Each structure stands twice: as C-alpha cells, then as structure tokens.
Amino acid sequence: xxxxxxxxxxxxxxxxxxxxxxxxxxxxxxxxxxxxxxxxxxxxxxxxxxxxxxxxxxxxxxxxxxxxxxxxxxxxxxxxxxxxxxxxxxxxxxxxxxxxxxxxxxxxxxxxxxxxxxxxxxxxxxxxxxxxxxxxxxxxxxxxx
Amino acid sequence: xxxxxxxxxxxxxxxxxxxxxxxxxxxxxxxxxxxxxxxxxxxxxxxxxxxxxxxxxxxxxxxxxxxxxxxxxxxxxxxxxxxxxxxxxxxxxxxxxxxxxxxxxxxxxxxxxxxxxxxxxxxxxxxxxxxxxxxxxxxxxxxxx
DNA sequence: TTAAATCATATTAAGTCAATAGGAAATACC
DNA sequence: GGTATTTCCTATTGACTTAATATGATTTAA
Numbered sequence: 016x017x018x019x020x021x022x023x024x025x026x027x028x029x030x031x032x033x034x035x036x037x038x039x040x041x042x043x044x045x046x047x048x049x050x051x052x053x054x055x056x057x058x059x060x061x062x063x064x065x066x067x068x069x070x071x072x073x074x075x076x077x078x079x080x081x082x083x084x085x086x087x088x089x090x091x092x093x094x095x096x097x098x099x100x101x102x103x104x105x106x107x108x109x110x111x112x113x114x115x116x117x118x119x120x121x122x123x124x125x126x127x128x129x130x131x132x133x134x135x136x137x138x139x140x141x142x143x144x145x146x147x148x149x150x151x152x153x154x155x156x157x158x159x160x
Numbered sequence: 161x162x163x164x165x166x167x168x169x170x171x172x173x174x175x176x177x178x179x180x181x182x183x184x185x186x187x188x189x190x191x192x193x194x195x196x197x198x199x200x201x202x203x204x205x206x207x208x209x210x211x212x213x214x215x216x217x218x219x220x221x222x223x224x225x226x227x228x229x230x231x232x233x234x235x236x237x238x239x240x241x242x243x244x245x246x247x248x249x250x251x252x253x254x255x256x257x258x259x260x261x262x263x264x265x266x267x268x269x270x271x272x273x274x275x276x277x278x279x280x281x282x283x284x285x286x287x288x289x290x291x292x293x294x295x296x297x298x299x300x301x302x303x304x305x
Numbered sequence: 306t307t308a309a310a311t312c313a314t315a316t317t318a319a320g321t322c323a324a325t326a327g328g329a330a331a332t333a334c335c
Numbered sequence: 336g337g338t339a340t341t342t343c344c345t346a347t348t349g350a351c352t353t354a355a356t357a358t359g360a361t362t363t364a365a
Contacts, residue, residue, distance in 0.1 A: 075332025076340040220363025221309040
C-alpha cells in the first residue's frame with residue numbers, strides 16, 4: 016500500500032514548477048538539484064508529465080520545462096494517477112477489466128470501495144496551490160519568530 | 161497502492177472462520193476449497209494469523225483452525241496490518257525509523273498524513289461482524305425476491 | 306500404526322522498482 | 336556553421352517483492 020517514488024517525485028516536481036511559475040523554462044538539471052533526485056530518473060518522470068500535458072517543454076539549449084496550467088488546476092490525485100496509474104486498492108475496482116468472477120458475491124468488495132472513495136477524496140481535495148499556500152503560511156510563521 | 165493478495169486472502173480467511181464460528185476446528189483444506197485459494201499459500205497466511213493470535217490451532221488429525229475471539233473484535237485494518245505490514249502510504253510515516261531528513265521541510269508530508277488517516281479510518285471502522293451482517297442482509301434481500 | 310493435519314523452511318518464476326546508460330534530435334548562441 | 340546545451344527515446348540492470356510451489360518434520364485422533 017505504498018505510493019512509489021515515481022508518484023511522490025512527480026508531485027514534488029510539479030510543486031517545484033508551481034513554486035517557480037514565472038513563465039520561464041526550467042531545466043531537469045535544476046529541478047534535480049533543488050529536489051535532490053537523480054537527474055536521469057527525473058527525466059523519465061517528467062516525460063510522463065509532459066506526455067500527459069501537465070507541463071510544457073522547450074527542447075535545445077536554454078530549453079526546459081514549465082507548468083502548463085495554474086497550480087490550482089492540479090490536484091495531487093491527478094498527478095499520482097498519471098504517474099502511478101490507478102489508485103484503487105484492489106484490481107477489481109479498476110473498471111477496465113475486472114476479471115474477478117467472485118465480484119457479485121464478494122463480501123469484501125464494499126470495504127475496498129469505501130477505501131477507494133476515502134483515498135480519492137483526500138488526494139483530489141488538495142491542489143498544488145493548496146500546498147503552496149500552506150508552505151507560505153509556514154514560512155510566514157518562521158518570520159514572526 | 162494495491163493491497164496484496166496476502167492481505168486480501170487473510171481478510172477472506174478470517175471472514176470465513178467468522179462465518180463458521182461454531183467452536184469446531186476447520187482445516188486449511190476446507191477453507192482453501194471454500195475460498196478457492198491455493199492450499200499451500202493459505203497455510204503460510206494462516207500461520208501469520210496464528211502467530212498473531214488471531215486464530216487458534218489444533219495440530220494433528222481432526223485438527224484445524226478457529227477464530228480466537230469474536231468477529232466484532234477484528235477490524236479489517238487489524239488483519240491487514242498483521243499480514244501486510246504498515247498501511248501508511250509513504251515510509252516517512254512508519255514511525256520506526258523515518259530516514260528522510262527532508263521531513264521538517266517536506267511540503268507533501270501533510271497530504272500523506274491526511275491520506276493515512278483516511279485509510280485508517282475506513283479499515284479500522286469495519287469489523288468482521290459488520291461484514292457478516294451485510295452479508296446476511298444481502299441474503300435476506302434475495303429471499304424476499 | 307496409520308492417516309490426517311499443522312508447522313517450518315527453502316526454492317522458484319515472474320514481475321516491479323528505482324535507477325543507470327547511451328545516444329538521437331533540437332535549438333540558442335557565438 | 337559549429338558547439339554546447341538540453342530534451343527526447345529506449346534499453347539494461349540489480350535488487351527486491353509477490354505469489355506461489357515443494358519438501359518434509361512434527362503432532363495427534365482413530
């Protein structure tokens with residue numbers, strides 16, 4: 016029941032780009048250094064974000080990435096689903112093909128459905144903007160002290 | 161973010177034993193047939209349940225397993241935690257040793273904490289007795305029809 | 306004594322994770 | 336036009352996990 020590094024890194028990358036959302040393009044190298052993530056691994060992850068239209072890229076020298084839309088347009092759930100795949104705790108709930116022929120009489124399916132709902136409610140209830148706001152208010156606190 | 165077969169099977173085994181809670185001992189073979197799970201694999205899983213004190217066993221001929229306490233004493237969460245280990249969505253939350261030195265400044269930790277809470281709330285809010293009750297009320301429905 | 310059963314441990318095949326590696330293609334800058 | 340920079344693409348790897356299967360020792364009722 017763990018979220019893999021891929022999904023977690025993806026959230027951090029998006030949050031990094033959201034925090035540096037000036038319209039300028041940022042290189043993988045810069046993000047990798049800031050976030051302390053392997054540059055080559057990050058390349059793969061950001062490639063998924065790019066293909067999903069979550070970021071925009073410019074190739075070549077002086078190129079890089081920037082967030083495609085506003086931070087408030089991205090929920091943590093949308094990022095995780097793009098990079099991790101389904102967040103459903105059991106395969107039966109992945110609508111695509113639920114091969115389990117026990118589904119009709121499955122006594123536990125209801126629990127998994129509740130669990131999926133609870134998970135979705137949390138991750139879809141938090142946007143990158145929310146995370147930025149929390150971050151800023153925490154920084155604000157430390158200034159007061 | 162999937163619950164493994166180990167955990168899911170464990171819940172089914174416990175539910176099976178809860179549904180046949182007559183005080184008699186039931187063999188792995190019987191459960192395996194009823195639940196359509198590999199007998200040998202089930203042996204391993206039930207061994208964990210046994211060591212955790214969730215079931216009681218009698219060795220030798222005419223031996224088997226039975227649920228140790230009342231079905232209402234077992235939440236789905238307790239069974240999953242025993243067989244799957246921690247249900248925390250990120251390792252940082254596994255109190256034992258949170259190696260991540262970013263924890264203090266981690267902007268995403270809060271989301272994972274919320275997620276863990278939501279997950280725990282669901283799985284700890286459902287007992288085997290609840291599942292039995294739902295099962296019976298569903299059977300009841302079909303009798304009416 | 307025998308058959309039935311739990312208990313214990315080792316092995317395996319397939320898959321996933323988290324990278325690393327090597328190079329092709331595009332582009333700003335001199 | 337050449338060069339350095341940077342994205343883009345795909346393959347490979349080593350470690351680990353998953354979901355079993357296999358083998359046999361131990362216990363016990365009949």
